[in-house]
Amino acid sequence: xxxxxxTMTTDDLxxxxxxxxxxxxxxxxxxxxxxxxxxxxGCFVAELDGSAVGTTTTCVLDHVAWIAMVLVNEKHRRRGVxxxxxxxxxxxxxxxxxxxxxxxxxxxxxxxYETLGFIPxxxxxxxxxxxxxxxxxxxxxxxxxxxxxxxxxxDKMITGTNREKMLIRLFEEFPYGLRTFRLQGxxxxxxxxxxxxxxxxxxxxxxxxxxxxxxLYDALGRCAGKYVFIDIPHDNAGAVKIAExxxxxxxxxxxxxxxxxxxxxxxxxxxAGSGPEKG
Numbered sequence: 001x002x003x004x005x006x007t008m009t010t011d012d013l014x015x016x017x018x019x020x021x022x023x024x025x026x027x028x029x030x031x032x033x034x035x036x037x038x039x040x041x042g043c044f045v046a047e048l049d050g051s052a053v054g055t056t057t058t059c060v061l062d063h064v065a066w067i068a069m070v071l072v073n074e075k076h077r078r079r080g081v082x083x084x085x086x087x088x089x090x091x092x093x094x095x096x097x098x099x100x101x102x103x104x105x106x107x108x109x110x111x112x113y114e115t116l117g118f119i120p121x122x123x124x125x126x127x128x129x130x131x132x133x134x135x136x137x138x139x140x141x142x143x144x145x146x147x148x149x150x151x152x153x154x155d156k157m158i159t160g161t162n163r164e165k166m167l168i169r170l171f172e173e174f175p176y177g178l179r180t181f182r183l184q185g186x187x188x189x190x191x192x193x194x195x196x197x198x199x200x201x202x203x204x205x206x207x208x209x210x211x212x213x214x215x216l217y218d219a220l221g222r223c224a225g226k227y228v229f230i231d232i233p234h235d236n237a238g239a240v241k242i243a244e245x246x247x248x249x250x251x252x253x254x255x256x257x258x259x260x261x262x263x264x265x266x267x268x269x270x271x272a273g274s275g276p277e278k279g
């Protein structure tokens with residue numbers, strides 16, 4: 001068995017889509033293109049005896065990097081392909097001299113990541129279901145590009161990471177999804193959303209304890225009648241309560257893990273994650 005790792009190109013979009021559909025994941029072609037846009041030299045394909053059978057992606061946000069989209073064709077699993085991909089991605093990120101590497105691991109993947117030096121941080125759950133009707137709230141407003149600097153600075157304060165390149169790309173792709181909550185002119189939170197292959201992904205939603213419920217209910221109301229996914233840390237009891245009272249159920253759980261320096265983020269202010277491929 002010979003595993004060869006190469007850089008992913010747009011010619012591999014069909015492979016990525018096929019593998020993500022096989023796994024039942026929510027990524028669209030636009031998600032794959034966005035990942036390649038973030039890191040054109042940091043997304044990889046594994047070939048086994050000449051056939052493309054696996055993928056992984058990386059995303060460097062200042063000093064923090066993420067690994068995601070570790071997918072292997074079901075017929076070629078348990079042959080070490082995923083481990084080859086991970087080690088290659090880690091070597092790539094080490095060459096970038098990032099201080100922290102993070103990822104969201106499934107229960108099956110967590111032992112593999114632990115053998116590679118990853119440490120558990122906290123748990124998240126993906127909630128799914130039909131979004132209920134929620135009343136419009138006057139304290140929530142549509143955002144414009146003028147709001148971006150305040151949003152990015154607020155996000156950095158909560159997440160401990162400068163996520164500007166990721167957030168601006170999401171805001172520009174889906175401007176209709178971005179809403180903010182301000183108190184006396186000061187931003188207290190924001191929420192956005194994007195379409196997925198299986199559901200609308202609500203998130204990221206980063207907010208204070210007062211703004212979070214308002215923004216999350218606002219997002220659910222704008223998705224009323226649609227199938228939604230929301231990734232919520234177990235530590236955010238308020239967000240968990242809203243998801244459960246809205247009739248959403250847990251699809252699966254993740255463990256956020258890190259390698260290197262731990263990031264000083266605030267999961268209690270994370271009302272909805274960006275998806276496992278973006279943190």
